[in-house]
Amino acid sequence: MTQIHECGGAILTGENEGQYDYCDQCSAYSYEGPVPSGTDKVANRKAWDDAAPRSPDGAPDEEPQCESGQWSGTQCSDTATTTIEWMPEWWRGTHAAAGSRGRWPVNGSIRSRVCRACADEMREAMGDWAQEVDA
Ligand SMILES: [Zn+2]
Ligand SMILES: [Zn+2]
Numbered sequence: 001m002t003q004i005h006e007c008g009g010a011i012l013t014g015e016n017e018g019q020y021d022y023c024d025q026c027s028a029y030s031y032e033g034p035v036p037s038g039t040d041k042v043a044n045r046k047a048w049d050d051a052a053p054r055s056p057d058g059a060p061d062e063e064p065q066c067e068s069g070q071w072s073g074t075q076c077s078d079t080a081t082t083t084i085e086w087m088p089e090w091w092r093g094t095h096a097a098a099g100s101r102g103r104w105p106v107n108g109s110i111r112s113r114v115c116r117a118c119a120d121e122m123r124e125a126m127g128d129w130a131q132e133v134d135a
Pocket of ligand 2: 066067068076077078114115116117118119
């Protein structure tokens with residue numbers, strides 16, 4: 001029975017100085033044990049060329065993308081390195097009237113993971129309504 005790899009490809013068995021299992025879709029392979037998943041193709045190719053017994057483990061999660069678009073409406077393509085907690089305009093009146101802005105997340109503020117440049121831009125544009133937080 002054909003095994004299905006995590007990526008959706010089929011696990012097939014090949015011969016190359018011994019039997020090995022490999023995925024016909026992402027090319028991850030292993031001479032022993034399960035075929036690793038999440039494999040980077042370039043790293044995989046290199047491991048194969050180096051006669052490594054199995055594919056390298058999957059790359060770490062993709063770098064988080066800047067989410068400043070939640071505020072600006074324009075997608076930023078940089079990597080997020082910090083978090084900004086900011087109050088949407090439609091909430092500010094409520095909080096100003098109450099004389100207190102409450103606490104995230106129940107106060108309506110939003111936490112966005114953003115790049116350095118966007119963090120500075122947001123803080124400059126929103127003043128007290130935006131602050132950098134550790135997340
Ligand atoms: Zn696969
Ligand atoms: Zn950005």
